Amino acid sequence: MPLSKNKKTILVIEDERPLAHAIQTKLEQHDFIVITARTVNQGLDYLENVKVIDAIWLDHYLPGEKTGLDFVAELKSSGSKWKDLPIFIVSNTASSGNVKSYLRLGVSKYCVKAEHRLDQIVIDLQDFLNTTE
Amino acid sequence: MKQPVNISTSEDIAYKLKVLAQEKENVRRKLVVTARQLAVTAREKESARRKLVITASKLKKLYETLEKKVFDRTKDLAQLRSRSEAILASVGDGLVVVNKEGRINYINKSFEEMLGWKAKEVLGKSMVQVVPREDIHGTKVSFKERILTQVLSGEKFVADLTNPFYYIRKDTSRFPTSSIVAPVTLDGKIVGAVEVFRDITKEKEIDKAKTEFVSLASHQLRTPLSTVNWYSEMLLSGDAGKVTSTQKKYLEEIYRGNQRMVELVNTLLDVSRIELGTLVVESKPTNIIKLIESVIDEQKPQILEKMIAFTSSFQKTIPLMKADQKLLRMVVQNILSNAIKYTPDKGKVNISLTLDETKTILLKISDSGYGIPKNQQHKIFTKLFRADNVIGKDTEGTGLGLYIAKSIVEQGGGKIWFTSDENKGSTFYVTLPLVKKKKDGYRRSFLAPLT
Numbered sequence: 001m002p003l004s005k006n007k008k009t010i011l012v013i014e015d016e017r018p019l020a021h022a023i024q025t026k027l028e029q030h031d032f033i034v035i036t037a038r039t040v041n042q043g044l045d046y047l048e049n050v051k052v053i054d055a056i057w058l059d060h061y062l063p064g065e066k067t068g069l070d071f072v073a074e075l076k077s078s079g080s081k082w083k084d085l086p087i088f089i090v091s092n093t094a095s096s097g098n099v100k101s102y103l104r105l106g107v108s109k110y111c112v113k114a115e116h117r118l119d120q121i122v123i124d125l126q127d128f129l130n131t132t133e
Numbered sequence: 134m135k136q137p138v139n140i141s142t143s144e145d146i147a148y149k150l151k152v153l154a155q156e157k158e159n160v161r162r163k164l165v166v167t168a169r170q171l172a173v174t175a176r177e178k179e180s181a182r183r184k185l186v187i188t189a190s191k192l193k194k195l196y197e198t199l200e201k202k203v204f205d206r207t208k209d210l211a212q213l214r215s216r217s218e219a220i221l222a223s224v225g226d227g228l229v230v231v232n233k234e235g236r237i238n239y240i241n242k243s244f245e246e247m248l249g250w251k252a253k254e255v256l257g258k259s260m261v262q263v264v265p266r267e268d269i270h271g272t273k274v275s276f277k278e279r280i281l282t283q284v285l286s287g288e289k290f291v292a293d294l295t296n297p298f299y300y301i302r303k304d305t306s307r308f309p310t311s312s313i314v315a316p317v318t319l320d321g322k323i324v325g326a327v328e329v330f331r332d333i334t335k336e337k338e339i340d341k342a343k344t345e346f347v348s349l350a351s352h353q354l355r356t357p358l359s360t361v362n363w364y365s366e367m368l369l370s371g372d373a374g375k376v377t378s379t380q381k382k383y384l385e386e387i388y389r390g391n392q393r394m395v396e397l398v399n400t401l402l403d404v405s406r407i408e409l410g411t412l413v414v415e416s417k418p419t420n421i422i423k424l425i426e427s428v429i430d431e432q433k434p435q436i437l438e439k440m441i442a443f444t445s446s447f448q449k450t451i452p453l454m455k456a457d458q459k460l461l462r463m464v465v466q467n468i469l470s471n472a473i474k475y476t477p478d479k480g481k482v483n484i485s486l487t488l489d490e491t492k493t494i495l496l497k498i499s500d501s502g503y504g505i506p507k508n509q510q511h512k513i514f515t516k517l518f519r520a521d522n523v524i525g526k527d528t529e530g531t532g533l534g535l536y537i538a539k540s541i542v543e544q545g546g547g548k549i550w551f552t553s554d555e556n557k558g559s560t561f562y563v564t565l566p567l568v569k570k571k572k573d574g575y576r577r578s579f580l581a582p583l584t
Contacts, residue, residue, distance in 0.1 A: 016356055022363045092355035096413035113359040114395045117366055
């Protein structure tokens with residue numbers, strides 16, 4: 001296994017390149033291993049093949065037909081092997097309806113990009129993973 | 134003395150004859166006089182007859198003229214009437230004329246087309262009953278609250294253009310309406326009213342499209358704003374190498390400016406949510422005093438910085454209420470931050486909360502600040518409006534805060550108003566009814582009493 005045992009791996013699904021780059025940089029600074037995907041299907045593909053993913057950082061609107069909501073619905077469906085994987089939604093399209101749907105599906109956290117500091121979201125994720133360990 | 138018996142002499146006879154002749158002469162004279170009198174009377178009669186003939190002909194002439202005048206006038210009136218009817222019929226707005234009891238005297242073609250009623254079905258019936266009116270929440274407007282009723286009872290001319298409402302058609306479908314009612318007066322007394330109304334479906338659609346556009350644009354703006362935010366944040370924390378103190382200062386300006394833009398976009402999103410009605414209301418048991426205290430805490434840095442003498446008083450008996458905390462917070466936060474922002478250093482700001490017998494909470498926030506100029510007070514709740522006297526003093530206002538506060542308070546069934554004197558200060562009042570009325574429970578759902 002090339003991936004280090006101590007480091008946690010985060011799958012970041014974000015289509016805006018500058019944002020994805022910033023997220024990756026910040027997460028790596030905090031000792032995470034980062035895999036980035038731009039679409040729901042790419043994300044599902046990585047999940048299936050990389051296997052050691054510890055948490056998911058997910059945007060809502062993504063290119064292609066599926067949104068973050070479809071992705072979460074698939075992961076949380078009965079019989080899914082990723083049912084217990086923590087998911088952080090980091091999006092700017094925070095319609096109350098969407099937020100509710102995400103929380104009902106069982107995501108760990110929902111935050112609005114424009115209203116949070118990047119390092120704060122990373123620290124929240126870190127804390128979350130440490131307490132659930 | 135004894136009369137002589139045999140006096141019948143010729144002298145006597147002559148005397149008697151003389152007397153007789155005299156009498157005869159007298160009678161003749163009388164006859165002559167009478168005859169003359171008769172002649173005069175006859176002349177007079179003749180003249181009277183002639184006069185009568187003349188009068189009769191004059192009368193005949195007058196009659197003929199009058200007849201013609203009446204004919205002409207009737208023709209004029211008929212023309213006028215058909216012209217008025219043509220005008221009323223061609224008017225695109227619905228029009229109804231009612232008598233002083235509110236019964237329908239006249240409706241135009243647009244009324245028939247818009248509401249589905251034929252004139253013969255509704256003439257003589259009560260307008261308020263024939264055409265029910267609903268507010269935006271689908272609540273029926275009561276007879277007393279109908280503007281038509283108010284106009285007929287002499288409560289002034291009303292143009293109801295700001296509060297949209299719906300008229301219900303014969304087939305019970307509805308459409309948004311805007312209407313104007315004017316009283317019809319005769320010798321200073323109200324004898325009826327005219328109502329003109331318009332279907333504003335199109336306007337509402339355009340307005341909605343505009344709000345949706347603002348909402349969409351605001352969402353789109355958030356992505357590049359996040360990029361600026363996160364990258365300046367990373368530069369500031371030295372992720373890309375050490376920055377000099379001047380670079381740090383500049384980066385902080387970029388970061389702050391961007392933060393302001395984020396806030397503005399968020400406020401615009403709030404406005405569009407309020408206008409589109411997509412604001413999700415989550416009512417939770419709320420301690421309003423605690424909520425206000427936390428808003429005050431948030432404002433503490435500004436209060437301290439401006440050395441403002443801040444006082445507060447809360448009535449202890451205010452119960453928990455069911456309210457949407459985010460919305461209630463926005464109301465308090467907007468008014469309080471204004472009070473602090475628009476009060477000069479070392480000024481006074483007071484906040485108080487009381488509960489009256491009618492179970493209405495009164496929030497009062499007063500300041501000793503710049504005040505609102507009299508001639509601009511009527512605009513203060515208008516979207517994006519900012520008074521002249523503060524534009525130069527403070528650059529951070531958006532002109533959206535009070536608009537948002539008013540929208541929230543009114544949707545919750547409360548009221549908001551103020552008193553203000555320029556350079557003396559302003560006092561804002563907000564009432565929040567705790568009693569939920571059955572009739573329009575929907576509107577007060579976020580400020581309901583906790584049962």
